[in-house]
Amino acid sequence: xxxxxxxxxxxxxxxxxxxxxxxxxxxxxxxxxxxxxxxxxxxxxxxxxxxxxxxxxxxxxxxxxxxxxxxxxxxxxxxxxxxxxxxxxxxxxxxxxxxxxxxxxxxxxxxxxxxxxxxxxxxxxxxxxxxxxxxxxxxxxxxxxxxxxxxxxxxxxxxxxxxxxxxxxxxxxxxxxxxxxxxxxxxxxxxxxxxxxxxxxxxxxxxxxxxxxxxxxxxxxxxxxxxxxxxxxxxxxxxxxxxxxxxxxxxxxxxxxxxxxxxxxxxxxxxxxxxxxxxxxxxxxxxxxxxxxxxxxxxxxxxxxxxxxxxxxxxxxxxxxxxxxxxxxxxxxxxxxxxxxxxxxxxxxxxxxxxxxxxxxxxxxxxxxxxxxxxxxxxxxxxxxxxxxxxxxxxxxxxxxxxxxxxxxxxxxxxxxxxxxxxxxxxxxxxxxxxxxxxxxxxxxxxxxxxxxxxxxxxxxxxxxxxxxxxxxxxxxxxxxxxxxxxxxxxxxxxxxxxxxxxxxxxxxxxxxxxxxxxxxxxxxxxxxxxxxxxxxxxxxxxxxxxxxxxxxxxxxxxxxxxxxxxxxxxxxxxxxxxxxxxxxxxxxxxxxxxxxxxxx
Amino acid sequence: xxxxxxxxxxxxxxxxxxxxxxxxxxxxxxxxxxxxxxxxxxxxxxxxxxxxxxxxxxxxxxxxxxxxxxxxxxxxxxxxxxxxxxxxxxxxxxxxxxxxxxxxxxxxxxxxxxxxxxxxxxxxxxxxxxxxxxxxxxxxxxxxxxxxxxxxxxxxxxxxxxxxxxxxxxxxxxxxxxxxxxxxxxxxxxxxxxxxxxxxxxxxxxxxxxxxxxxxxxxxxxxxxxxxxxxxxxxxxxxxxxxxxxxx
Ligand SMILES: Cc1cc2nc3c(=O)[nH]c(=O)nc-3n(C[C@H](O)[C@H](O)[C@H](O)COP(=O)(O)OP(=O)(O)OC[C@H]3O[C@@H](n4cnc5c(N)ncnc54)[C@H](O)[C@@H]3O)c2cc1C
Ligand code: SF4
Ligand code: SF4
Ligand code: FES
Numbered sequence: 038x039x040x041x042x043x044x045x046x047x048x049x050x051x052x053x054x055x056x057x058x059x060x061x062x063x064x065x066x067x068x069x070x071x072x073x074x075x076x077x078x079x080x081x082x083x084x085x086x087x088x089x090x091x092x093x094x095x096x097x098x099x100x101x102x103x104x105x106x107x108x109x110x111x112x113x114x115x116x117x118x119x120x121x122x123x124x125x126x127x128x129x130x131x132x133x134x135x136x137x138x139x140x141x142x143x144x145x146x147x148x149x150x151x152x153x154x155x156x157x158x159x160x161x162x163x164x165x166x167x168x169x170x171x172x173x174x175x176x177x178x179x180x181x182x183x184x185x186x187x188x189x190x191x192x193x194x195x196x197x198x199x200x201x202x203x204x205x206x207x208x209x210x211x212x213x214x215x216x217x218x219x220x221x222x223x224x225x226x227x228x229x230x231x232x233x234x235x236x237x238x239x240x241x242x243x244x245x246x247x248x249x250x251x252x253x254x255x256x257x258x259x260x261x262x263x264x265x266x267x268x269x270x271x272x273x274x275x276x277x278x279x280x281x282x283x284x285x286x287x288x289x290x291x292x293x294x295x296x297x298x299x300x301x302x303x304x305x306x307x308x309x310x311x312x313x314x315x316x317x318x319x320x321x322x323x324x325x326x327x328x329x330x331x332x333x334x335x336x337x338x339x340x341x342x343x344x345x346x347x348x349x350x351x352x353x354x355x356x357x358x359x360x361x362x363x364x365x366x367x368x369x370x371x372x373x374x375x376x377x378x379x380x381x382x383x384x385x386x387x388x389x390x391x392x393x394x395x396x397x398x399x400x401x402x403x404x405x406x407x408x409x410x411x412x413x414x415x416x417x418x419x420x421x422x423x424x425x426x427x428x429x430x431x432x433x434x435x436x437x438x439x440x441x442x443x444x445x446x447x448x449x450x451x452x453x454x455x456x457x458x459x460x461x462x463x464x465x466x467x468x469x470x471x472x473x474x475x476x477x478x479x480x481x482x483x484x485x486x487x488x489x490x491x492x493x494x495x496x497x498x499x500x501x502x503x504x505x506x507x508x509x510x511x512x513x514x515x516x517x518x519x520x521x522x523x524x525x526x527x528x529x530x531x532x533x534x535x536x537x538x539x540x541x542x543x544x545x546x547x548x549x550x551x552x553x554x555x556x557x558x559x560x561x562x563x564x565x566x567x568x569x570x571x572x573x574x575x576x577x578x579x580x581x582x583x584x585x586x587x588x589x590x591x592x593x594x595x596x597x598x599x600x601x602x603x604x605x606x607x608x609x610x611x612x613x614x615x616x617x618x619x620x621x622x623x624x625x626x627x628x629x630x631x632x633x634x635x636x637x638x
Numbered sequence: 639x640x641x642x643x644x645x646x647x648x649x650x651x652x653x654x655x656x657x658x659x660x661x662x663x664x665x666x667x668x669x670x671x672x673x674x675x676x677x678x679x680x681x682x683x684x685x686x687x688x689x690x691x692x693x694x695x696x697x698x699x700x701x702x703x704x705x706x707x708x709x710x711x712x713x714x715x716x717x718x719x720x721x722x723x724x725x726x727x728x729x730x731x732x733x734x735x736x737x738x739x740x741x742x743x744x745x746x747x748x749x750x751x752x753x754x755x756x757x758x759x760x761x762x763x764x765x766x767x768x769x770x771x772x773x774x775x776x777x778x779x780x781x782x783x784x785x786x787x788x789x790x791x792x793x794x795x796x797x798x799x800x801x802x803x804x805x806x807x808x809x810x811x812x813x814x815x816x817x818x819x820x821x822x823x824x825x826x827x828x829x830x831x832x833x834x835x836x837x838x839x840x841x842x843x844x845x846x847x848x849x850x851x852x853x854x855x856x857x858x859x860x861x862x863x864x865x866x867x868x869x870x871x872x873x874x875x876x877x878x879x880x881x882x883x884x885x886x
Contacts, residue, residue, distance in 0.1 A: 079688075079698065082784055087691070087695060138766075142766075144820065149770040153768055171777065172777075174695070177695065178780055189750075189754040248691055248696075282665075282668070283666070285669075285692075289693075389695065396712050397693070506683065550683055551683075551684035552684075554735075557685065557687070558683030558684045
């Protein structure tokens with residue numbers, strides 16, 4: 038294309054992000070017969086999905102016949118404290134089993150039951166053993182299977198290509214603009230439809246299980262072109278991250294450890310989770326250690342251990358124990374599987390945890406307890422989508438996976454993300470392809486607009502403000518960790534707002550050295566834009582939601598407020614450059630589904 | 639319990655470069671990748687390095703540490719004596735892009751050429767049945783995190799650039815073995831193994847097995863059985879078929 042100043046490619050559908058959601062979307066779009074590209078900012082196969090450990094939730098009924106989509110649906114809604122989009126939760130529970138079996142068709146090899154079917158394990162908040170898994174490296178199996186399938190289907194993949202702006206033609210999206218990490222050169226993708234599958238935001242916090250990629254790019258790209266964000270205050274702190282040595286603090290310890298028999302104790306040796314059973318989950322949780330222990334062997338006649346309450350509950354409990362002075366030597370609590378399970382069992386079921394602790398912390402988990410504490414892990418909020426089609430509020434723009442919001446409500450159950458990626462990744466790919474097929478003409482981005490973006494992206498080289506991007510990033514992480522963490526309060530949230538505002542001013546002065554070729558300093562300077570936007574959105578939502586629910590706990594509003602905040606999503610939208618917030622009612626659940634919750638009371 | 643080290647890090651691109659020394663303090667528990675990040679944040683903001691998980695799960699942070707191919711995120715600083723000079727260079731077998739980052743597209747190109755999985759028909763009841771004993775050996779191969787350290791160390795391509803078109807390398811053999819030994823696969827990859835993947839170039843030095851951070855027995859469990867299949871196939875198609883059917 039002679040008149041394009043920068044390298045330019047044209048597609049029907051581009052998928053931004055090559056984790057589980059993006060790969061599944063690209064596979065579906067390409068199978069629908071449209072010209073599809075997959076773009077990612079790391080190498081293919083290195084997305085966050087590769088790190089997932091415990092498993093994929095799907096009511097396959099291989100271990101418990103009693104399981105079915107309705108039970109999974111109910112668990113998901115209750116785990117999300119009923120803030121979920123009910124239709125997404127329904128589709129997810131109904132379609133997850135087919136999506137998992139499809140992975141098996143494409144070569145995935147899950148751990149097996151005795152009769153040769155897919156084995157399922159227990160996880161927090163799931164009524165029955167429901168997670169299909171491969172030891173504790175399920176994400177690796179999933180991403181490799183999808184990656185190889187996509188490669189064999191001949192889908193075009195653009196690796197280490199970082200998308201910085203979405204392009205619009207009137208009210209529709211028509212492409213994306215970014216740079217190659219390798220050369221630092223710019224590239225334009227013209228496209229009729231776009232699927233965002235960029236994952237999460239955890240790098241705004243100091244202690245996190247997330248990698249450098251999790252800078253909130255997708256949420257920011259979407260908001261910048263006018264798409265709605267919802268539930269941005271809902272951040273999941275996973276209860277069990279490593280706490281020692283300091284350099285590995287935040288790295289995840291899978292919930293599979295508790296699913297397979299691990300229990301939490303404080304420094305006094307007490308199984309403290311029994312003191313934190315809320316009324317909401319009392320009926321289904323064991324009250325004594327004897328009952329909890331018996332549950333491991335006989336799940337039909339005993340209630341489950343409180344160690345496996347949903348993550349928000351366990352994270353708050355650990356936080357409270359440490360605050361009360363009953364923490365472990367390095368400020369966590371103890372997670373012990375060695376006293377219940379044999380070394381052989383642990384090494385087989387949890388090989389990567391075994392390896393990780395041995396190599397990084399000199400701890401042998403087959404003999405000793407692990408020290409664990411909460412770590413920033415996942416964002417339930419994100420881009421608002423239509424349940425059936427994954428369409429955002431901007432024509433031509435779709436979103437799936439962690440970047441999208443709604444399915445998980447106020448708290449995500451373990452294992453429900455990997456299934457989310459497959460169910461809604463497929464739907465996003467399908468509907469994006471249909472949209473592209475029905476659209477006449479070619480996408481035509483505005484060249485002047487592109488030129489303006491190019492200049493914006495080069496600004497850090499021309500600044501003389503002298504701010505170091507790494508220093509600004511660390512200041513943001515401290516701010517979010519200390520002021521917008523697990524337990525929040527109005528005065529701290531307001532302080533965070535002031536700090537974020539001053540960090541934005543510092544960002545304008547960030548200066549980078551060197552040239553554009555593979556320059557992490559420059560790349561981080563650009564990522565800071567989306568990190569700050571996300572941090573701002575989360576803080577705004579957290580300040581506005583004056584109640585405690587799921588991943589959002591307010592010290593100054595300790596209980597849920599079912600009459601007001603239990604009925605609304607907080608919606609964020611960019612207006613004249615600034616984020617503005619409004620309240621909108623949750624979609625109303627139909628009566629036949631409502632009954633599922635009444636019966637069980 | 640901080641200790642001082644000198645990190646001698648390769649800085650440069652295809653047009654040239656040199657080792658540069660950085661003095662850094664390593665806190666207790668730190669790994670090489672942490673120290674590289676410290677250098678980035680305080681002394682060399684444009685130092686190029688790949689990483690993602692920082693827990694040995696993604697295979698992004700491969701480098702040569704004192705000449706040994708390793709993951710930087712799984713190499714603890716307490717392996718070294720305080721005061722020691724530690725050399726960090728990019729993996730050698732692939733073309734340098736910048737500093738510690740190399741062009742690993744060779745591996746992705748080889749992956750494209752591998753004949754895909756072809757499953758046999760489902761059971762009469764519409765399900766797939768596979769037993770743990772049958773999948774165990776393939777699960778070992780699926781542990782591969784694509785760090786390409788085995789590719790880096792294999793002399794067939796490390797020392798002979800011109801072998802690259804004809805030789806797929808140990809990572810590809812691990813993948814080929816996983817497909818060949820999948821309990822339900824029906825594809826025939828013998829000709830591919832021999833002619834396209836260059837299995838014959840491998841003279842079983844086991845260097846690849848030694849560096850695999852996932853502990854995959856690349857030579858014993860993947861390469862040798864593949865070699866046997868190719869040989870069997872040439873001398874006795876019936877033996878090959880039996881192997882295939884019994885997943886041996
Ligand atoms: C350690 C860990 C363990 C976990 N274990 C489990 C588990 O057992 N079960 C479960 O259900 N969930 C688990 N999760 C959560 C789950 O893994 C993630 O939520 C999920 O993988 C996200 O997938 P995704 O497809 O949305 O995004 P990702 O897999 O993160 O992929 C994002 C993609 O977007 C690309 N990208 C981002 N920004 C840009 C940009 N600007 N330009 C171009 N490309 C971009 C990235 O390069 C990447 O390819 C775990 C998470 C972690 C961190
Ligand atoms: S055993 Fe074969 S593949 Fe492995 S390093 Fe030696 S020659 Fe290369
Ligand atoms: S086989 Fe081992 S060394 Fe080779 S790429 Fe895979 S994990 Fe790395
Ligand atoms: S950063 Fe993932 S393996 Fe080292």
